[in-house]
Each structure stands twice: as structure tokens, then as C-alpha cells.
Amino acid sequence: MTHARHLLRVAALFVLVIAAFLAARHFLVPPSFGKLGHYRAAAVDDLKRLPVRYAGQAGEASCARCHAAQAKLKAGDGHRGILCETCHGALAAHAAAPKTGKAGKPPEDAMRGFCGRCHGRSEARPKGFPQQDLGEHNPGLACTQCHDPHRPKQ
Amino acid sequence: MSRISRRRLLRNAAGAALGWVAASVARRAGAVERFVRESPWIRAKPYWGYAIDLTKCIGCARCVDACKTENDVMRRPFYFRTWIERYVIRRNGGVEVESPNGGLDAFGRPAEPKTILKTFFVPKMCNHCENSPCIQVCPVGASYKTVDGTVQVDRRYCIGCRYCIQACPYGSRYFNPVTRTADKCTLCYHRITKGLRPACVEVCPTGTRIFGDLSDPGSPVSRFIRENAVQVLRPEMGTRPKLVYKGLDREVR
Numbered sequence: 227m228t229h230a231r232h233l234l235r236v237a238a239l240f241v242l243v244i245a246a247f248l249a250a251r252h253f254l255v256p257p258s259f260g261k262l263g264h265y266r267a268a269a270v271d272d273l274k275r276l277p278v279r280y281a282g283q284a285g286e287a288s289c290a291r292c293h294a295a296q297a298k299l300k301a302g303d304g305h306r307g308i309l310c311e312t313c314h315g316a317l318a319a320h321a322a323a324p325k326t327g328k329a330g331k332p333p334e335d336a337m338r339g340f341c342g343r344c345h346g347r348s349e350a351r352p353k354g355f356p357q358q359d360l361g362e363h364n365p366g367l368a369c370t371q372c373h374d375p376h377r378p379k380q
Numbered sequence: 381m382s383r384i385s386r387r388r389l390l391r392n393a394a395g396a397a398l399g400w401v402a403a404s405v406a407r408r409a410g411a412v413e414r415f416v417r418e419s420p421w422i423r424a425k426p427y428w429g430y431a432i433d434l435t436k437c438i439g440c441a442r443c444v445d446a447c448k449t450e451n452d453v454m455r456r457p458f459y460f461r462t463w464i465e466r467y468v469i470r471r472n473g474g475v476e477v478e479s480p481n482g483g484l485d486a487f488g489r490p491a492e493p494k495t496i497l498k499t500f501f502v503p504k505m506c507n508h509c510e511n512s513p514c515i516q517v518c519p520v521g522a523s524y525k526t527v528d529g530t531v532q533v534d535r536r537y538c539i540g541c542r543y544c545i546q547a548c549p550y551g552s553r554y555f556n557p558v559t560r561t562a563d564k565c566t567l568c569y570h571r572i573t574k575g576l577r578p579a580c581v582e583v584c585p586t587g588t589r590i591f592g593d594l595s596d597p598g599s600p601v602s603r604f605i606r607e608n609a610v611q612v613l614r615p616e617m618g619t620r621p622k623l624v625y626k627g628l629d630r631e632v633r
Contacts, residue, residue, distance in 0.1 A: 262526075262527060263524060263525070263527075265521045265523075265534060266521070266534050266536070266537050269524070269532070269535075269536065269537065270526055270569075273570060274573050275570065276451070276566075278571055278574065279449055279450045280450055280576075282577060283582060284575075284576060307587075309582055309583060311446075311582065311583055316446070316449045316450065316579075342486070343440045343441065343486070344438055344440045344585060346486070348487065349489075349490065349493065350466050350467075350468075350487070350499040350500050350501050351438045351439065352435060352436060352438065355438055
């Protein structure tokens with residue numbers, strides 16, 4: 227009989243420890259953990275909620291709605307297929323609220339450097355890509371004095 | 381009437397049970413092997429993939445800029461989710477790799493142009509490995525692979541131990557000093573789940589960056605992989621990247 231009491235005491239201890247573990251686990255493990263894998267499934271929803279800054283290809287049509295002239299020029303020349311946002315920066319906010327949202331424009335004085343990001347001479351660029359040596363090609367002049375970035379080949 | 385001895389009955393029963401267990405284990409093992417071997421995009425739709433055509437990259441770093449804007453990555457050096465490297469390979473076998481501010485600052489003209497064998501740009505980013513070391517080492521389950529194949533960090537669950545940053549063979553992760561967590565390319569998960577492309581793909585002016593659904597044979601990335609000879613970075617690591625390159629030089633690591 228005394229042995230049975232010992233066993234009961236150990237069993238009670240076991241039950242207590244397991245209950246404590248389960249309680250701690252209940253409070254420490256986030257509710258969605260393990261639903262999709264060994265991670266918090268709610269983290270995926272957190273990611274999805276991040277703001278979209280670039281309107282992208284889908285936003286090109288809304289650019290053309292107000293800036294039809296530029297869009298038409300671009301569509302018929304060398305820079306077709308390149309998004310407005312490649313040069314003008316993220317414009318999703320501007321497209322959503324054209325009056326208040328800030329539109330980006332490459333600054334006039336830094337124009338040579340900006341155009342040069344793509345078109346400056348570099349041995350590392352593919353051979354057929356149009357490139358100019360910025361030191362030799364009309365130094366000091368802004369690119370836009372001769373070239374229209376919306377129809378660069380004219 | 382023949383009688384079966386108790387010993388024989390027990391032996392036969394044990395043999396039958398063993399055979400049954402072995403057969404079911406073998407069947408299960410076969411299924412596991414198929415599961416491991418077949419491409420995951422056969423099972424999950426969509427399953428995102430990415431390709432970079434190095435024969436087209438002009439190193440303009442519009443992707444680096446767009447990534448920083450879209451994802452609020454700090455405008456300081458050393459914090460990049462994608463960056464551009466310029467390789468200069470000399471005739472004597474020397475290799476120089478440069479990435480001034482991730483490519484955002486202009487690449488200078490390389491010295492001694494006569495000794496250059498070849499030079500080219502290599503955009504880098506998270507490879508979204510199928511078998512990613514960063515997820516394996518995370519002690520808390522803050523690094524994970526989503527059901528559509530992207531590798532992500534749970535910022536609210538990460539304890540900032542930096543194991544994953546050490547484990548990544550591609551140097552794709554960095555420690556975000558603001559959130560005090562590991563940080564990396566999300567493949568613009570907030571965009572791709574809305575039907576948009578990642579910001580870097582959107583702004584790329586030359587079509588170097590290609591994104592799409594590997595489970596759809598008609599997607600841009602599936603077509604690109606099918607129609608070109610593509611390689612991955614560090615194949616010997618067995619990470620099975622879902623970012624593939626076309627025109628990858630053997631010196632690129």
C-alpha cells in the first residue's frame with residue numbers, strides 16, 4: 227500500500243509538469259504557428275499588407291490618361307517598353323492622388339549623370355547597347371538640350 | 381483434421397505482420413522519395429521563380445533604387461536586398477569585383493583597359509532556395525518558406541541571432557538595425573500576391589530581370605528557362621535556387 231502512494235505522488239508530479247508545459251506552450255506559441263509549416267502563418271499576412279509604391283506595368287495606362295503626349299512619344303521610339311517609373315521613380319501614390327502625390331523627375335543639373343547611368347560608355351555593357359563617352363560627348367551640356375528622353379532616337 | 385501448433389501459428393502471424401509493416405513502409409518511402417525528387421511547382425500553384433539574363437544587364441542599378449524605395453530599405457551602404465556587382469576579368473587571370481554602394485554610385489572606368497579579358501555586370505539578390513540553409517539554421521522558425529516557394533523572415537518572431545545571415549552562401553541577408561531582425565528580399569511578396577511583378581522587374585529597362593510562376597509553362601520565367609541554357613549560383617551547395625542566370629561566367633560566385 228505504501229508503494230502505491232509513492233507511485234501516485236510521482237504520477238501527480240508528472241501530470242503537474244505536463245500541465246505546466248501545455249499552459250506555457252499555449253501562452254508562448256503564437257496562435258497561427260504551425261498552421262502552414264514551422265512558422266507563424268500570420269506573418270504571411272503581415273507581408274501582404276506592406277504598401278505598394280511602384281504602380282508598375284499595370285499603372286502605365288493611368289500615366290497615359292493625363293500625360294498622353296509623352297506616352298505617345300515614348301510608345302513610338304527607343305524607350306518604349308521601359309516604364310515611366312524607371313526614370314521618374316515610384317508613382318503609385320501620384321497615380322492615386324495626382325494633385326497631392328509627388329511626381330518624380332530627373333533633375334536638370336544632374337541629367338548627364340542620370341542618363342549616363344544607362345548610356346555612359348562602359349566596357350561591361352552589352353556591345354550593341356547605345357553608349358556615349360560622357361567626357362567627350364558635348365561636355366557641360368544637359369542631355370535634354372538635344373535629346374528628348376521620351377523619343378531618344380529623334 | 382490437421383492441427384496447427386501454437387508455435388507455428390504465432391510464427392506465421394508474426395511473419396505476416398512483419399511483411400505487412402515492411403510493405404507499408406516501403407510504399408511510404410517511395411512516396412517520400414517521389415515527393416523529394418519531383419519539382420515542388422508540380423504540387424503547388426503558383427510557385428514563384430526568377431531569372432536574370434546577364435547578357436542584357438547594363439548595370440544601371442534602377443532595380444537597386446526601386447527595391448530600396450518599394451521596401452523601405454535604408455539608404456545607406458551595406459543594406460541591400462538586391463545589388464549589382466561588376467566583374468573585371470584580366471588577361472592574367474585576375475578577377476576584380478566591385479559594387480560601389482550596391483551599384484547606386486557610378487562604376488568608375490576600370491584601370492588598364494588593355495589588360496581586360498572581359499567585364500560584365502551581375503545583379504544579385506536572394507536566390508529563394510528550395511533547400512535553403514537560412515531556414516534550416518533558424519532556431520525559432522522566424523525564417524520560413526511560403527507555400528508558393530518564397531523564402532521570408534517573420535520580423536515579429538525573429539530574435540535577431542544572425543545565424544541565417546551567416547548561413548546564407550549568397551550573402552543575401554543583412555541585419556536591419558532598426559527592427560533588430562534579419563532582413564532580406566521578400567520577392568516583393570506584397571506585390572506578387574496582388575498580381576504585380578516585383579519592383580526590380582518592373583523598372584528593369586532592358587528585360588534583364590524575369591519573374592513568373594514556375595507551375596505555369598506559359599509564364600515568362602518558365603519560357604525563359606525552357607528556351608535558354610541557365611545556371612544557378614553555387615550549385616555544389618545543394619541549395620536548389622529558384623533564381624537562375626543566363627550567361628553566368630565561371631568566375632561568378
